[in-house]
Amino acid sequence: MKAIISAISHFVPPNIIPNSWFEDKLETSDEWIRTRTGIVERRFLESGATSDLLVPCIQEILEKKSLKPEDIDAIIVATITPDNVFPACAATVQKKLGMSKAWGFDLSAACSGFLYGLEIGAALVQSSAYKRVLVCGADMMSSILNPEDRSTYVLFGDGGGAVLLEPSDDDEYGILDSRLYMDGRGGSNLYMIAGGSAKPTTVETAANKEHYVVQDGQSVFKAAVIGMAEVAAEIMERNNLKSDDIAWLVPHQANLRIIDATRKRMGLDPEKVMINIDKYGNTTAGTIPIALSELYHHKKIKKGDRLVLASFGAGYTWGAIYIRWAID
Ligand code: UT7
DSSP, X not given: OEEEEEEEEEEOOSOEEETHHHHTTSSOOHHHHHHHHOOOXXXXXSSSOHHHXXXXXXXXXXXXXXXXXXXXXXXXXXXXXXXXXXXXXXXXXXXXXXXXXXXXXXXXXXXXXXXXXXXXXHHHHHTTSOSOEEEEEEEEGXXXXXXXXXXXXXXXXXXXXXXXXXXXXXXXXXXXEEEEEEOXXXXXXXXXXXXXXXXXXXXXXXXXXXXXXXXXXXXXXXXXXXXXXXXXXXXXXXXXXXXXXXXXXXXXXXXXXXXXXXXXXXXXXXXXXXXXXXXXXXXXXXXXXXXXXXXXXXXXXXXXXXXXXEEEETTTEEEEEEEEOOOO
């Protein structure tokens, strides 16, 4: 038995922030942002929280599948920007939608959160203990960005997506393989200084602006170029996949140059790479479900297509998942 993605949806807030918006606030330019990252615009949620990015996605999935909220067995929310430190964003989403029979939890793996979530969600389904598991990836990055730091403020956006995992007796389809990694030695290259138990929130930590994303861009870039490319190549080799076999690479959207290095390592043509960083920037755990959902809703994936999802992010965490698409 395998776990298949039986429904998918995404949501991005309507408020579009073009690169030019930053030009009179920071020493930056549309040209710098486009050429260094590939980002043209991103979305910022004007009011609400991360759970509000997921509620519309899950509502759409329930409607599409003619399911009631209580038909969901479990919900996993990958995020680094939960509505509250606790309770879990998963519990907030569960409450908002009345998914009274679902248990669940948040998963903190930054940009790789959705892939980690797929691995766990698929295992729950394959255990036969749970039939309908929602795996979500969403971040409201605007809530943790320093508006005075040009090296991070321009990179991120808000958005999220969700998939429904269900069992299938056909072993040829669904989530077929995964390789997931972590290396905590990269932790201090992309993190938040305060607000955790190591450095609890005080008046000083707030005054020192220690509750924002801090990134050593070049170090993360170098690790990402190698990490994402190598894990994507590894999943191809393990499954005897040639570049012609793969319909789409759906990569984490942090930087066009990182995506391109991965594509080249896989020997893929550029038209087989899903790219939407230009529209949404880096939505952290949201990038892969949003990209996959857009591909599906634009009718660019068909049943039987072989997809590789790949990510690299804070932790460091990285990985790749091989999926054979199961729905029309
Ligand atoms: O999704 C989670 C994982 N994160 C990533 O994968 C991100 C990985 N890193 C990157 O994508 C890139 O390192 C960045 C896009 C963050 C930065 O690009 P870069 O080519 O590595 O630039 P840099 O950090 O080497 O900075 C080059 C210059 C610096 O100025 P000097 O020292 O050369 O005078 C920066 O201060 O660009 C400057 N700079 C900016 N200039 C204009 C940094 N941010 C900006 C900005 N506008 N927004």
